[in-house]
Amino acid sequence: MGRIIAVSNQKGGVGKTTTTVNLGASLAAAEQRVLIVDFDPQGNASSGLGIDKSLQDNTVYELILGQTTIQRVALATELPTLRVIPADPRLAGAEVELVDLGEREYRLAKALAPAVEDYDYILMDTPPSLGLLTVNALVAAQSVLVPIQCEYYALEGLSQLLNTIHLVQQRLNPDLRLEGVLLTMFDQRLRLSRQVAEEAKEYFGDKVYKTVIPRNVTLGESPSFGRPVILHDAQSRGAVAYLELASEVLSHDQARIG
Numbered sequence: 001m002g003r004i005i006a007v008s009n010q011k012g013g014v015g016k017t018t019t020t021v022n023l024g025a026s027l028a029a030a031e032q033r034v035l036i037v038d039f040d041p042q043g044n045a046s047s048g049l050g051i052d053k054s055l056q057d058n059t060v061y062e063l064i065l066g067q068t069t070i071q072r073v074a075l076a077t078e079l080p081t082l083r084v085i086p087a088d089p090r091l092a093g094a095e096v097e098l099v100d101l102g103e104r105e106y107r108l109a110k111a112l113a114p115a116v117e118d119y120d121y122i123l124m125d126t127p128p129s130l131g132l133l134t135v136n137a138l139v140a141a142q143s144v145l146v147p148i149q150c151e152y153y154a155l156e157g158l159s160q161l162l163n164t165i166h167l168v169q170q171r172l173n174p175d176l177r178l179e180g181v182l183l184t185m186f187d188q189r190l191r192l193s194r195q196v197a198e199e200a201k202e203y204f205g206d207k208v209y210k211t212v213i214p215r216n217v218t219l220g221e222s223p224s225f226g227r228p229v230i231l232h233d234a235q236s237r238g239a240v241a242y243l244e245l246a247s248e249v250l251s252h253d254q255a256r257i258g
């Protein structure tokens with residue numbers, strides 16, 4: 001059975017989408033069958049994988065409303081074992097519309113259930129908020145991967161996220177775990193970066209991935225080519241870092257199974 005991971009942090013711009021796209025692509029490069037679910041109305045994971053939003057009326061929005069099937073909505077990408085369910089701005093409406101529908105927190109979990117056997121990894125990108133969309137992703141997930149940007153106030157607000165995870169565990173998804181904490185946009189030269197890394201390790205211990213994602217221009221520019229960084233420039237430091245993260249995730253999972 002596939003692993004289902006939500007990539008979440010209600011703080012904006014910390015590297016959620018970059019991590020979803022590039023961890024997903026790196027796992028696919030390691031011959032894993034990967035499904036990326038874009039669950040953010042901004043649709044950045046979709047465009048970052050070269051999906052033209054204007055072509056879509058077949059998105060995760062229709063999927064959670066039961067108007068399309070997962071087979072129809074999971075689109076091919078340049079990597080043969082990587083598929084993506086795209087999102088567009090209409091998904092923002094779901095935040096309100098779902099309130100009146102039954103089992104509103106379980107919509108995404110139910111929609112993904114038929115596909116769980118078809119993938120080794122399902123990665124969900126979430127919006128920078130703790131609203132109903134993020135809750136749907138946390139209910140569908142087995143675990144949460146939290147990217148932390150090595151910047152001022154990086155850890156501030158994390159208690160809110162941990163609190164939401166806790167509430168979801170208590171009421172909706174008792175098996176939800178913390179998958180890991182990923183340091184992003186790390187700059188070795190900056191004392192601040194090193195400080196954030198230290199604090200994160202004090203707080204989260206061995207939940208912090210050994211792999212640290214450096215601040216890297218290539219990572220920032222590859223979405224504008226609609227490609228994950230390993231296809232844009234495989235030699236770049238960003239590409240190497242996400243490939244290393246994929247190995248770390250795979251080896252954790254092998255240790256857990258074996």
Ligand SMILES: Nc1ncnc2c1ncn2[C@@H]1O[C@H](COP(=O)(O)OP(=O)(O)OP(=O)(O)O)[C@@H](O)[C@H]1O
Nearest residue numbers: 012013014015016017018128185214215216219220
């Ligand atoms: N390691 C990195 N080095 C350089 N730029 C990066 C890195 N990671 C992300 N970026 C850039 O920083 C910006 C924010 O990253 P990203 O979109 O992944 O964050 P996010 O958490 O998904 O944001 P949002 O909360 O808006 O969804 C983007 O322009 C992205 O290209």
Ligand SMILES: [Mg+2]
Nearest residue numbers: 016017040044
């Ligand atoms: Mg994003």
